[in-house]
Amino acid sequence: xTDTETVLRAGLRALAESTxxxxxxxxxxxxPSVTVMRRRRKTMVATSIAGGLIVLAxxxxxxxxxxEPVRSAFNRFAHYDExxxxxxxxxxxxxxxxxxxxxxxxYWRASVKDGGTCxxxxxxxxxxxxxxxGASVCSHDDSHSSAxxxxxxxxxxxxxxxxxxxxAPEGTASIRVSMGDDSVHxxxxxxxxxxxxxxxxxxxxVASVEALRPDGSILDHQDYDQTLPFKR
Amino acid sequence: LVVQVAxxxxxxxxxxxxxxxxxxRRVRLLQVxxxxxxSPPVAEEVVQDAFIQLYRRWPQIDHPGAWVxxxxxxxxxxxxxxxxxEREHQADDEFVVVDPDGIAVRQxxxxxxxxxxxxxxxxxxxxxxxxxxxELLDCKRGxxxxxxxxxxxxxxxxxxDD
Numbered sequence: 001x002t003d004t005e006t007v008l009r010a011g012l013r014a015l016a017e018s019t020x021x022x023x024x025x026x027x028x029x030x031x032p033s034v035t036v037m038r039r040r041r042k043t044m045v046a047t048s049i050a051g052g053l054i055v056l057a058x059x060x061x062x063x064x065x066x067x068e069p070v071r072s073a074f075n076r077f078a079h080y081d082e083x084x085x086x087x088x089x090x091x092x093x094x095x096x097x098x099x100x101x102x103x104x105x106x107y108w109r110a111s112v113k114d115g116g117t118c119x120x121x122x123x124x125x126x127x128x129x130x131x132x133x134g135a136s137v138c139s140h141d142d143s144h145s146s147a148x149x150x151x152x153x154x155x156x157x158x159x160x161x162x163x164x165x166x167x168a169p170e171g172t173a174s175i176r177v178s179m180g181d182d183s184v185h186x187x188x189x190x191x192x193x194x195x196x197x198x199x200x201x202x203x204x205x206v207a208s209v210e211a212l213r214p215d216g217s218i219l220d221h222q223d224y225d226q227t228l229p230f231k232r
Numbered sequence: 233l234v235v236q237v238a239x240x241x242x243x244x245x246x247x248x249x250x251x252x253x254x255x256x257r258r259v260r261l262l263q264v265x266x267x268x269x270x271s272p273p274v275a276e277e278v279v280q281d282a283f284i285q286l287y288r289r290w291p292q293i294d295h296p297g298a299w300v301x302x303x304x305x306x307x308x309x310x311x312x313x314x315x316x317x318e319r320e321h322q323a324d325d326e327f328v329v330v331d332p333d334g335i336a337v338r339q340x341x342x343x344x345x346x347x348x349x350x351x352x353x354x355x356x357x358x359x360x361x362x363x364x365x366x367e368l369l370d371c372k373r374g375x376x377x378x379x380x381x382x383x384x385x386x387x388x389x390x391x392x393d394d
Binding site for chain 2: 004005007008009010011012013014015016017018019020021071085087089113
């Protein structure tokens with residue numbers, strides 16, 4: 001950052017903080033009764049996710065071209081700009097999982113300026129239609145984000161499909177999604193991200209997600225107990 | 233999609249009410265508008281107008297925070313056109329600044345056009361990307377690059393003179 005930028009940022013902050021502001025006045029608005037009727041996407045907390053079927057695809061971290069629905073999903077956290085000030089230039093697709101029907105889950109990630117990450121998973125149909133229902137989570141805590149040193153896993157379900165995405169710790173050779181008697185292995189991208197596409201049936205049977213060393217031993221894992229998502 | 237959020241430190245974005253958007257975004261938007269227009273009274277007017285528009289369109293708007301910011305930036309442009317036409321406001325110096333960087337930057341910002349100031353404020357105060365700024369200013373990304381480059385040249389000269 002140049003000296004001019006440093007002075008400019010400091011000066012803008014100082015100017016903003018010097019601004020005399022009136023108190024909030026909501027009296028000029030009637031209570032908006034339409035609020036409850038709003039067509040607004042809702043990211044729900046918890047439920048089932050499970051293990052997986054098909055494939056994982058390698059992630060090509062490309063930060064240049066962020067689709068609008070993904071940007072919108074990340075922008076939702078702008079409402080929380082105190083807790084989650086995102087670095088808008090850091091959004092990148094880090095992994096993709098494609099299913100047998102040609103649909104794919106795209107795993108996007110952006111950095112939070114004061115630490116942590118926001119993660120977003122988008123579903124894209126075989127024909128290219130991107131669902132306007134991206135699911136996002138943010139965390140300041142590296143132990144619960146893909147920026148941390150541990151195995152980080154997010155899972156979710158859509159009506160007929162599910163996904164597991166995440167980031168593996170250093171030393172991981174591959175990821176195993178265990179579903180009782182069977183399991184699916186996923187490869188890692190060069191940056192150790194992974195994504196797995198699941199059928200609805202499979203996504204009900206996931207028991208754990210494991211980071212495996214080259215010799216097949218377990219380096220780290222997250223269990224799934226059918227009530228909570230992935231527990232550390 | 234349903235995402236699992238087990239850890240208490242994870243937060244999923246819930247739906248927001250109009251009141252929440254107003255209460256969480258208003259101050260920041262006022263600051264943005266003051267930095268662009270230089271006038272707290274004008275900023276209050278621009279921001280309140282933007283929220284009134286948001287309120288009227290609430291059922292149709294998916295991302296109210298982004299929408300109202302866009303409306304504020306647009307409102308600042310409208311104010312600028314009116315201001316130029318009517319020459320009725322002397323926007324600056326309507327509030328006291330004691331921080332030396334603040335004083336220097338306020339002086340330097342006067343060398344910029346409102347459009348240039350908007351680009352600078354959105355980039356260096358709101359930390360938006362060039363693409364986001366281009367959308368807000370309704371121009372191409374290259375235009376934003378050029379706006380920022382020229383603005384920074386001017387600001388550098390102004391700040392060096394101090």
